[in-house]
Amino acid sequence: xxxxxxxxxxxxxxxxxxxxxxxxxxxxxxxxxxxxxxxxxxxxxxxxxxxxxxxxxxxxxxxxxxxxxxxxxxxxxxxxxxxxxxxxxxxxxxxxxxxxxxxxxxxxxx
Amino acid sequence: xxxxxxxxxxxxxxxxxxxxxxxxxxxxxxxxxxxxxxxxxxxxxxxxxxxxxxxxxxxxxxxxxxxxxxxxxxxxxxxxxxxxxxxxxxxxxxxxxxxxxxxxxxxxxxxxx
Numbered sequence: 001x002x003x004x005x006x007x008x009x010x011x012x013x014x015x016x017x018x019x020x021x022x023x024x025x026x027x028x029x030x031x032x033x034x035x036x037x038x039x040x041x042x043x044x045x046x047x048x049x050x051x052x053x054x055x056x057x058x059x060x061x062x063x064x065x066x067x068x069x070x071x072x073x074x075x076x077x078x079x080x081x082x083x084x085x086x087x088x089x090x091x092x093x094x095x096x097x098x099x100x101x102x103x104x105x106x107x108x109x110x
Numbered sequence: 111x112x113x114x115x116x117x118x119x120x121x122x123x124x125x126x127x128x129x130x131x132x133x134x135x136x137x138x139x140x141x142x143x144x145x146x147x148x149x150x151x152x153x154x155x156x157x158x159x160x161x162x163x164x165x166x167x168x169x170x171x172x173x174x175x176x177x178x179x180x181x182x183x184x185x186x187x188x189x190x191x192x193x194x195x196x197x198x199x200x201x202x203x204x205x206x207x208x209x210x211x212x213x214x215x216x217x218x219x220x221x222x223x
Binding site for chain 1: 141143154160166213
């Protein structure tokens with residue numbers, strides 16, 4: 001997988017937007033950026049993925065820079081239930097392997 | 111219906127025993143995985159099967175043996191359990207290799223005493 005760099009942790013106030021950055025400067029042209037999260041004691045959960053266009057779904061928005069070397073996951077209105085470890089992953093194209101790094105521990109505070 | 115289901119959810123056993131964890135997915139996916147999450151919370155890929163064929167076999171002690179009787183099932187058998195095997199084991203599946211999201215089970219917490 002292309003190397004990704006994320007902050008170790010961040011706090012967010014409930015009801016505010018949470019912006020989670022990820023650097024992936026070695027990404028190749030055909031590699032996607034994926035985001036997953038793991039709420040305590042649960043299995044990881046897919047959030048969103050994208051190639052170069054910005055993406056939005058019911059959970060979050062993904063903003064990818066034009067050079068594709070970094071991206072930001074946006075949780076528009078964070079709730080306490082969004083407290084989790086968030087993983088940014090760039091798997092190699094056509095590779096079955098999906099590796100998880102340390103991720104960003106996001107704590108949403110009331 | 112749960113998409114990826116693992117049994118048992120908790121497994122407590124003595125050192126030296128042999129145990130199995132079962133995983134089933136009802137999503138019609140071709141590819142299944144086993145991940146291990148240790149006390150430091152890192153998720154490490156162990157094995158992957160695609161259409162019943164082993165395609166990923168990371169550096170895992172050969173006491174661990176995956177078995178895929180069919181596309182919907184991937185079981186993990188562990189021989190001669192050791193204290194260091196204590197961890198949470200997650201099963202996952204996806205439709206193919208690229209650009210497909212991974213669905214995880216809820217995990218099996220294995221405690222070796």
